[in-house]
Structures are given as structure tokens and as C-alpha cells.
Amino acid sequence: MADYNRIILVGNLTRDPELKTLASGQPLCRLGLASNRQFRNRQTGAMIQEVCFIDVDVWGNQAESCKQYLQKGRAVLIEGRLKYDTWQDANGGGTRSKHTVVADKVVFLSSQGGANVSDDM
Numbered sequence: 507m508a509d510y511n512r513i514i515l516v517g518n519l520t521r522d523p524e525l526k527t528l529a530s531g532q533p534l535c536r537l538g539l540a541s542n543r544q545f546r547n548r549q550t551g552a553m554i555q556e557v558c559f560i561d562v563d564v565w566g567n568q569a570e571s572c573k574q575y576l577q578k579g580r581a582v583l584i585e586g587r588l589k590y591d592t593w594q595d596a597n598g599g600g601t602r603s604k605h606t607v608v609a610d611k612v613v614f615l616s617s618q619g620g621a622n623v624s625d626d627m
Contacts, residue, residue, distance in 0.1 A: 511587045513607055515560060516615070517541035519580050523564075525573035535569035537562040537576070539584065539607075562586070564609045572612055581615035 520538035527533050539560045547554050562584055564572050576582065586609040595602050 513584075513586060513588055515539060515541050515584045515607065517558075517560070517582070517584075519576060519578050519582065520559065522578050523573045523576050525569060533566060533569040535564040535572045537564060537572065537582075537584075537609075539582070560607055561604065562607045562609050563589075564612055568609070568612055575614060583611075583613035583615060584609050585611040585613075 517539045520540050524536045525533060526536075539562050541558045541560060543556045543558070545554055545556070546552070584607060586607045589606050589608050590603065591606060592601055592603040594600070
């Protein structure tokens with residue numbers, strides 16, 4: 507059976523996009539995304555808000571579009587895949603790890619309900 511690794515997220519940027527060009531010449535834009543989930547506590551009836559912070563990597567032409575048009579606080583829809591990274595801590599603290607979303611599509615959302623798509627597919 508084939509595995510399936512797909513994720514769709516909607517949230518707001520936690521910082522301005524960070525664009526860098528790798529030695530290969532490939533542009534990479536790093537985004538920080540906050541995605542909120544709101545639900546009611548069944549015991550108390552109180553509304554609870556849960557925030558998930560996600561790192562997103564955007565490559566190629568859409569990386570440059572993200573840097574040009576996005577800023578902290580902007581709402582976006584991200585479609586992509588999860589990637590698991592591991593590395594050695596620089597201070598000798600052992601192996602570190604985290605999940606990152608690699609974006610295939612970034613949709614720029616606006617408060618007026620319109621959207622602009624940045625898509626390298």
C-alpha cells in the first residue's frame with residue numbers, strides 16, 4: 507500500500523517571511539504559521555482556544571512571491587507535505603528534531619474574502 511503525506515493548513519503568519527538563496531541558486535522562503543482551533547469544553551462549557559505553531563518552507567518562484575507580498579499577521583492557506591528533520595545540537599546537547607511543512611501551494615487570503623494563489627505545481 508502506498509503512503510500518503512498531505513497537509514492543508516489555514517492560519518496567520520507569526521513573522522515576516524525570511525528569504526534566502528541557497529548555494530545552488532534555489533530560493534527558499536521560511537514562514538511561521540499559527541493555526542487556531544476553537545472548541546467547547548464538555549465539562550465546563552467554556553470555549554477553549556488552542557494554537558499550533560508550524561514552520562513552513564516555500565521553494566522556487568513562489569518563495570519569492572511570498573517574500574514580496576506577505577507580512578506578519580497575513581492570513582494564508584498552505585497545501586503541502588510534512589518533512590521530519592534531525593540535526594546535532596551545536597552546543598553538544600544531542601540530537602534535535604522537528605516537523606516542517608514543505609509547501610506546494612500558498613494561497614494569500616485577505617480579510618475581504620478574496621485570495622491570490624502562488625503555485626509552482
